[in-house]
Amino acid sequence: MTKPLDDKEQFGLRLGLVARLWRAEIDRRLATFGLTESRWLTLLHLSRLPQAATQRELAEAVGVRGPTLVRTLDRLEAEGLIERRTEASDRRTKSVHLRAEAAPVLERIEATAAAVRAQIFSDLSQAEVTTCLKVLEQIAGKLGGTPRAMRLADEDR
């Protein structure tokens, strides 16, 4: 009949579900501002990267592939929040810049992200969060996908 799943058997499914729920919650809260996860995440990373970051660097920071970022940037550019500039030093690259119009949007993003975190972590200890994060990082390592942020430090290969 129905066989119960142990902790490890449940893990993958639960992980996928929580990731989807989290995304949906953010989408719901930021929808009135015309923002979805891919957009706000891109803006947030952009605001925290050094100026004149290239699309490739930004894609690594966000954790998506090039083509995915291209479409996200297309939208953000159409909305007037960012702009792409061709650099003289290497005309293949385009640096991505926040426009002034993005400032209030970023404020809203920061506030919303903080509110969601407050809701999500209210009953969890720092130790639990840290342990869970460590588990996630180790899993990422096993899956050949070292988080992009860490690979940026390496810079070789």
Next chain:
Amino acid sequence: MTKPLDDKEQFGLRLGLVARLWRAEIDRRLATFGLTESRWLTLLHLSRLPQAATQRELAEAVGVRGPTLVRTLDRLEAEGLIERRTEASDRRTKSVHLRAEAAPVLERIEATAAAVRAQIFSDLSQAEVTTCLKVLEQIAGKLGGTPRAMRLADEDR
């Protein structure tokens, strides 16, 4: 270039990233069998639900919305792995059944899932996994109620 985000700020991004990596690993391993996550996950739940489960029940178990399941079932049905039957008792509903052709596929799925788990959890203690799972459960609870699939799993303990 380092990430100026603390543990909790990183959490959502890391969660989404690991969920995507996990899915990609499964996709890679099962691709030669014409299976993607949505398909094998659906088959797996179907094999663990009581016979004559309706599409609605199956969607809740898998953790997706109706339209998503409809399309997954369309493919599985086209591949001859499942069949939909209209029930006389309520002609709105359709019960979903595994066909005999699905048996070897399910065997393959179970074996692959076990192999992936072995790879992923090899360096993690049971305590860490349990803590992480507990965190995920609490987050799921905060985010719009307990996921239905989990309630089903919990019920048969």
Next chain:
DNA sequence: AATCAATAGATAGCTATGTATCAAATAGCG
């Protein structure tokens, strides 16, 4: 200098997820 390999970004096509909406069937209420 010319040629070939590598890199950055863009495009196309696939899969998959979601919301909104629809038709059909059922259930409930007057």
Next chain:
DNA sequence: CGCTATTTGATACATAGCTATCTATTGATT
């Protein structure tokens, strides 16, 4: 009985992820 609300599954459309492939540019080798 007849009207309305609810439920079930299907469809349409939008967002977003991926790989494969294309163009332009750069770099390296001969």
